[in-house]
Amino acid sequence: NAGVTQTPKFRVLKTGQSMTLLCAQDMNHEYMYWYRQDPGMGLRLIHYSVGEGTTAKGEVPDGYNVSRLKKQNFLLGLESAAPSQTSVYFCASSYSVSGANVLTFGAGSRLTVL
Amino acid sequence: AQKVTQAQTEISVVEKEDVTLDCVYETRDTTYYLFWYKQPPSGELVFLIRRNSFDEQNEISGRYSWNFQKSTSSFNFTITASQVVDSAVYFCALSAASNTGKLIFGQGTTLQVKP
Numbered sequence: 001n002a003g004v005t006q007t008p009k010f011r012v013l014k015t016g017q018s019m020t021l022l023c024a025q026d027m028n029h030e031y032m033y034w035y036r037q038d039p040g041m042g043l044r045l046i047h048y049s050v051g052e053g054t055t056a057k058g059e060v061p062d063g064y065n066v067s068r069l070k071k072q073n074f075l076l077g078l079e080s081a082a083p084s085q086t087s088v089y090f091c092a093s094s095y096s097v098s099g100a101n102v103l104t105f106g107a108g109s110r111l112t113v114l
Numbered sequence: 115a116q117k118v119t120q121a122q123t124e125i126s127v128v129e130k131e132d133v134t135l136d137c138v139y140e141t142r143d144t145t146y147y148l149f150w151y152k153q154p155p156s157g158e159l160v161f162l163i164r165r166n167s168f169d170e171q172n173e174i175s176g177r178y179s180w181n182f183q184k185s186t187s188s189f190n191f192t193i194t195a196s197q198v199v200d201s202a203v204y205f206c207a208l209s210a211a212s213n214t215g216k217l218i219f220g221q222g223t224t225l226q227v228k229p
Contacts, residue, residue, distance in 0.1 A: 031214060031215050035219075040123070040222075041221060042118075042219035042221045042222050043205065043217070044219070045216055045217070048216060050214050058216065092159075094215045100164065100166065100209070100211075101209065101214075102161055102164055103215065103217060105151075105158060105159040107157060107158050108157050108158070
């Protein structure tokens with residue numbers, strides 16, 4: 001049982017380049033989330049999805065886009081990477097229990113933008 | 115607005131000492147959930163506990179215990195007889211009942227347990 005899988009685990013980009021982070025879950029969870037983790041700031045929600053074909057903005061959505069074409073996948077895109085997007089990105093998923101959701105996290109993807 | 119504050123940035127203890135990690139939260143919701151997650155050096159996030167706002171009973175799980183006090187909006191985490199394997203970053207988080215599971219995280223507390 002793989003749980004939540006993120007690819008790639010590491011990536012180095014130059015300013016202005018684009019890339020996509022892929023998150024895949026095999027638990028048939030309805031909800032999926034993208035967070036970023038920065039030193040001293042905890043984890044902040046970028047975007048989330050409450051089901052296939054839906055997406056919504058979180059706390060820090062600027063500079064990112066997302067898509068959820070299939071229930072098991074949630075993609076995070078950076079169209080024009082900036083050094084401020086250097087961070088560790090975590091994907092998470094949960095089943096549909098209102099507010100009490102326990103999130104299962106992926107292992108993280110470390111992105112460096114030069 | 116919801117907010118979680120973990121005022122302790124870093125804590126260092128010697129093995130077998132007890133240590134308490136503080137968590138203070140702010141919310142206007144009457145129904146909400148509080149969580150603790152552990153992030154060991156390997157980087158993954160591990161769920162430790164969930165508490166709902168109507169249950170103020172303290173909870174104990176082995177060497178771990180949690181003290182939830184609505185009167186002070188706190189949800190503190192105590193490790194008894196700490197071990198080197200407890201070295202990690204610990205996050206406290208808050209979710210409103212109607213919030214589709216979105217977690218608001220504190221800044222995290224880095225715990226170092228020295229042998």
